[in-house]
Amino acid sequence: MAGRLEGKIALITGGVSGIGLGTVELFVAEGACVVAADLQDEKGAMLEKRFPDRVRYAHCDVTVEADIARAVQLAVDSFGGLDILFNNAGHGGAPGNVSEIDAAGWDHTFALLVRGPALGMKHALPHMVKRGGGSVINTASIAGLQAGFGPLAYSTAKCAVIHMSKCAAAELSPLKIRVNAICPGLIATSIFGASMGLPREVADQMAARMEEIAPKIQPIPKAGMPEDIARAALYLACDDSLFVTGTHIVVDGGLTIGGRGSWDPGAANPILDALGITPEQAEQMRLAMAAQQQGS
Incomplete structure (x- = not known):
């Protein structure tokens, strides 16, 4: 039986760890060819070795437009085009409350979490048009829906991602390009520790701790895992969601129910x-x- 993404070509930013890695693995299993864009070159090389015919790695800082353009071009040169863009790269953003706003930190947070996905759409657009349409998926957050789930800069940026997805969906719908967002809840990845400035190894340990804590504070008594978000991304990427655009899917174990x-x-x-x-x-x-x- 053919996979749900058979013949599709995807670019996933932040693709060598956490949610991005889980999505690369699932997309490949469903038949896609994938460019995984990230800054972790060693992990990227290992990912290429795991899937030599299906995955290419692009060193990509999504705050640098030229890097984004090169990652998109790699998909075109390696596999022949681009059908799916998953703007997933990110971190916890600048810390601090209103009285502690740092202009440089604020700007970097928005460059990473909002401008990066916007430029990803810009560079993917002509190639999706050539393929007759496509699907853009942007990683937002429950922090963009309610207060109290992240620092001010991060939460505001993720709210912007949700609205940007809606506006882009309206603009691109005549081109048969769908744009949606995913709002993860507490997912067991290293993003929480990394946003606190902890070394990668310590941040990874905090991800393991999240697996213990999350089941106790939300209606569905299990930790959110990268594959939970990957499954939502698969739905938005494949033809099962051809009638879905301009919305956001909350994947949080019910944390935001009340x-x-x-x-x-x-x-x-x-x-x-x-x-x-x-x-x-x-x-x-x-x-x-x-x-x-x-x-x-």
């Missing part, structure tokens, strides 16, 4: 707590209301 009281029956309800109503009193009130409704 407060713990909305999904954990053992958790206190903050509204009842504020009113001074105990769980026992709340249950008595519920039973009384049920009895009243039955009697009416």
Whole structure:
């Protein structure tokens, strides 16, 4: 049976670790040829050795437009075109709150997380047009949807990615190019530790710690893994989503559903707590209301 991406050519930025690596592996398994663009040359070389006929590595800093252009051209030169662009490269952005904004850090965060994907679309566009259309997938975040899930610069940039995806989808729809975003929740990768300035080895250990913590703080009691995001990217990349554009898919184990009281029956309800109503009193009130409704 042919894979869902048989004959397709993809470029994935941040493609040699974490979510990017998981997506490269899944896309190859589904029949795609992939250019993995990243800054980790040793891992890139290893990835090429694993998939010598299906993967090419491009050294690419997505804050540098020339690097993006070269990565796109590598896909064209190596495999004949470009059908799928997954703008996934990123990190946690500049730390700090409003009173601590650093202009250079803010600008670099936006250059990486917003301008990079924008320029990726720019350079992919003519090649997708030649192929009769394509799919662009941008990695956003639940931090772009709600406060409290990331630093100010990162959260604001990810919100911009969501809206940029919508605007680009409107513009590119006549060209049969779909544009969507994915909003990951807590995924067990090194991005959290790396955003704190920790060495790569320590950041990787923090990713393992995330596997322990995440199941305890969200409705679906498992850690989010790179393959969870890769599966969402596969859906948006393949023909299963031909009628989907200009939207974002939240992949977060239900973390943004609501407060713990909305999904954990053992958790206190903050509204009842504020009113001074105990769980026992709340249950008595519920039973009384049920009895009243039955009697009416």
